[in-house]
Amino acid sequence: MIAEIVCFSPLGLPKSFMVDIRYPIYPQNRLLDRVAMKVKSAGFGFCTVCGKASYFIVKGESLRESCHCVLCGSSNRQRQLAYVICKVSQLLTGRKAASLRHLAETTELAIYNTEANGSLHEAFRGAKSYHCSEYFGPERSSGEIINGVRHEDLMALSFADSIFDLVISADVLEHVPDPYRAHKEIYRVLKSNGRHIFTVPFYQTEFLDEHRTRMAPNGSITYLMEPEYHSDPLRPEGALVHTVFSLEMLVKLAGIGFRTNLWHLYKPHYGILGPNAIVFEAIKQ
Numbered sequence: 001m002i003a004e005i006v007c008f009s010p011l012g013l014p015k016s017f018m019v020d021i022r023y024p025i026y027p028q029n030r031l032l033d034r035v036a037m038k039v040k041s042a043g044f045g046f047c048t049v050c051g052k053a054s055y056f057i058v059k060g061e062s063l064r065e066s067c068h069c070v071l072c073g074s075s076n077r078q079r080q081l082a083y084v085i086c087k088v089s090q091l092l093t094g095r096k097a098a099s100l101r102h103l104a105e106t107t108e109l110a111i112y113n114t115e116a117n118g119s120l121h122e123a124f125r126g127a128k129s130y131h132c133s134e135y136f137g138p139e140r141s142s143g144e145i146i147n148g149v150r151h152e153d154l155m156a157l158s159f160a161d162s163i164f165d166l167v168i169s170a171d172v173l174e175h176v177p178d179p180y181r182a183h184k185e186i187y188r189v190l191k192s193n194g195r196h197i198f199t200v201p202f203y204q205t206e207f208l209d210e211h212r213t214r215m216a217p218n219g220s221i222t223y224l225m226e227p228e229y230h231s232d233p234l235r236p237e238g239a240l241v242h243t244v245f246s247l248e249m250l251v252k253l254a255g256i257g258f259r260t261n262l263w264h265l266y267k268p269h270y271g272i273l274g275p276n277a278i279v280f281e282a283i284k285q
């Protein structure tokens with residue numbers, strides 16, 4: 001796991017040498033977070049999705065799902081992903097990109113986005129080797145095209161082995177009934193040293209995943225907890241949450257063959273703030 005720390009001590013040593021690092025991470029709202037919630041804005045900054053100087057508006061009670069860029073509509077969480085994608089891409093290619101829009105114009109990396117809508121998709125769609133998909137239900141087969149959009153079941157992808165440099169998923173895996181089967185499939189389609197860069201709901205203070213449902217071999221779902229749904233542009237009823245993840249996820253990913261970095265970000269000048277700005281970078285070993 002890595003944490004991005006940019007501060008330096010008076011001795012010139014990175015502050016990471018001066019502070020205790022511990023797990024679990026006990027989330028705390030900082031002063032800036034509280035101000036942003038109160039004034040309903042995270043102020044001006046640079047958007048890591050559209051690559052423009054912008055203004056970030058807070059709506060509702062969640063900083064993670066809010067702080068929308070007034071130019072491209074990206075949320076705080078989407079800019080977190082964009083930031084890590086740009087950093088990882090620089091590591092892989094040696095070329096700098098400050099935003100997804102810029103990255104899409106220049107990159108030759110083979111990228112698969114598990115969504116085909118939203119601001120990340122809009123920024124990526126011009127990229128040279130870009131694939132995207134949506135999930136249209138169990139009656140469809142992976143690889144089928146529905147109204148111009150590719151259908152993929154993450155638990156049974158139609159792609160060949162080892163073809164992508166980057167796979168991107170933005171709060172998707174919690175909606176997959178067997179998320180680790182999906183991680184195995186993502187591992188299969190990634191090239192060696194390729195990355196799955198993703199966000200999921202993650203308990204920073206816990207150790208075990210929270211299983212909210214159980215799926216029988218015939219596909220029927222048993223609810224183990226009160227059903228919870230997240231808003232979804234393709235489903236008016238919302239998308240059912242099967243799992244909320246925790247430290248157990250990193251161990252299970254290691255069992256599949258990933259080495260996973262946890263990026264814990266705090267970058268208010270990019271409209272990235274709040275106590276739970278966490279992005280995962282699972283590297284195929």
Ligand SMILES: [Zn+2]
Pocket residue numbers: 047048049050051052054069070071072073074
């Ligand atoms: Zn933007």
